[in-house]
Amino acid sequence: MSESTSQLTYIYKIVDGSVTIPLDVSSLPDALEVSDLDKNSGFIHLSTVPQVKGTLKHFFGTHERVYLLRIPFEPVESNIKWEDPKAEVCGNRDGEGMFPHLYNGLRLGKNEIDAIRVFTKEKDSSWDKALDDAQDWLIY
Template identity: 35%
Template sequence: MPAPSPLPTHLYKILPSAPPSPLPERLPLSDLDRNDGYIHLSTSEQVPGTADKFFGSVSELWLLKIEYEVLAAGTDGDGKVKTEDKPQVKWEEVGRGYFAHLYGGDLGRGNVKSVEKVEKRGTWAASLSLLEW
């Protein structure tokens, strides 16, 4: 499916609980990611809607900020660019738009730029509007 134009600078993985600190080379997959066979990611514009829809009952979230170009280059969680069985970002239509899915790779300290904790104040859309994306 088509990627957005222009391409985003960053993608985000939403976590309902704190990731290990420091980040390991490979973060464990969520049950949803494991069952679907890819890692669900969002653009900054998609994060508030995704958070409200899937994480409405939690009071805090952690956002993993990932540079799009790093993932698109095939960089795995260990920070190495794979040449064989290269991880791929695919843009796929999901109900309300096109979302990035990472196939064949992991997230970890080698491709996650930063981790941000966000506390819910009202809706996720209102709480997340305070972030610098």
């Protein structure tokens, strides 16, 4: 891992914007439907702040809308395993370090999520511009 877990306040889940997720955390179910990738992996793929842009680039590059779910780290820390991304899936991700993977029975809902934000981008642009306005929301 590239940073000390004692410095982490939040970790993030990126969700395809084609699904519908309520923006009011209190309206969330106990467990959201997880992606096929998460189901097949047996854990929930998460990112730290420095990893969010790379994850968007490699897995959501063609999407025009995503949800970013902010998860307080301390309550889920005991269910996190820090693992190396598989280069065969998306290519080399040097410099991004180990990724947080949540092993808790694929449960991510109102008890784990602190805040939700929608991000959109133009069809052929990068996610960098969309995230520029989120620097105050993306908290380590």
